Amino acid sequence: MLEVENLHVSYGSIKALHGVSLKVPQGSIVTLIGANGAGKSTTLRALSGLVKSNSGTIRYDGDEITRLAPHKIVSRRLCHVPEGRMVFANLTVHENLVMGAYLQKDKAWIAKQTEYVFHLFPRLKERENQAAGTMSGGEQQMLAIGRALLGNPKFLMLDEPSLGIAPLLVKAIFERIVEINKEQGLTILLVEQNANLALDISSYGYVLETGSVLLEGPSADLKANPKVQEAYLGG
Template sequence: MLEIRDLHVNYGAISALHGISLRVPQGQIVTLIGANGAGKSTTLRAVSGLVKPRSGLINLEGEEIAGMAPHTIVGRGLAQSPEGRMVFANLTVMENLRMGAYLRKDKANFAKDLDYVFCIFPRLKEREWQAAGTLSGGEQQMLAIGRALMSKPKLLMLDEPSLGIAPLLVKTIFEKIVEINKELGLTILLVEQNANLALEVSHYGYVLETGKIILENTSAELRVNEKVRAAYLGG
């Protein structure tokens, strides 16, 4: 589905990614874990076209997308729920969801997909006409994921979905991520600082440290790896 090869990204003179390579197979949840500043969000920003790579390849379903405009990449079937949620605060829940479907050509299926989002996140249905800025952090995260789903993506990228959310809602959101993957067969690239949660719900994982991939394996193997446990899982 997605393949990144030897990706280098700079912010001015500062090198953020040093030749990383990773694969996200069709239908799987792949996670990228690492500390703050490791380059996780930069990786997603490069894939979605928000930053331009200095070099390297980014292939989505066999098509090179590095350097494409973000809206063009969305049109190719990629959607992102960004770090910090970034909902349109002054718009209602429904208006935010409609924004997610803005580039869709199959408008006939809008109602069906909206029903699915409301089914998986019933709180959004309850707050359909509420301004997004008045929702709790967890509800805004649900909305950000729902908005991304409304674009009917082939690949969904989630950037720090647990950030700033009450623990009980974090558990709910991660259960829903697994549900979306299983029910829709949707491929997911998950960036998450909570390594325990990320490795629990994913199939495969990469460990990113100061802009380099230092480890990769099945999530089950990474959970019992001594280095990963010591650095990210609390021993």
């Protein structure tokens, strides 16, 4: 569903990505793992058009989207949940979800999908009229994912969903990610520093190091790799 070939991205004179190539099959969960500064978030930002690539190609759902503006990419149902959640702090939970649905015209679908989000994350239903900025990090992460689901995505990119969240909520959020993948048939590209969790729920993984793909393979193989264990799994 997504194919990236030889992607190069720079921030001024700093080269962030050096020829990253990856594939995400339809209906799968694929993960990018790596240390801070490896280029994981930059990869997602390039895929959603938030940063422009210097060279390389991005093909999504049969079309090249390398030079498309972010709003054009979202309209093709590729949604990005950014690192740090980026909820609208002064808006309520309900208003944040409405913002996620701004491209959707079918009110019945919006209502049904909102109920699905509340089914996934009952805490959001409990806090429907609460300002998003007053919620915990885990609750805001649930809201950020819920808001993206109101965009009717076919492809969902999640950037560090476990960052700064209590372990109990991390487990719940990852269970919901698997549920979304299975129930809604969503293809998911997951960037995550918690490599153990990421490799547990994904079918395939890429290890990024200083802007390049160092290793790739089925998630179970990466988890068993001594180099990956030593560098990323606390082994």
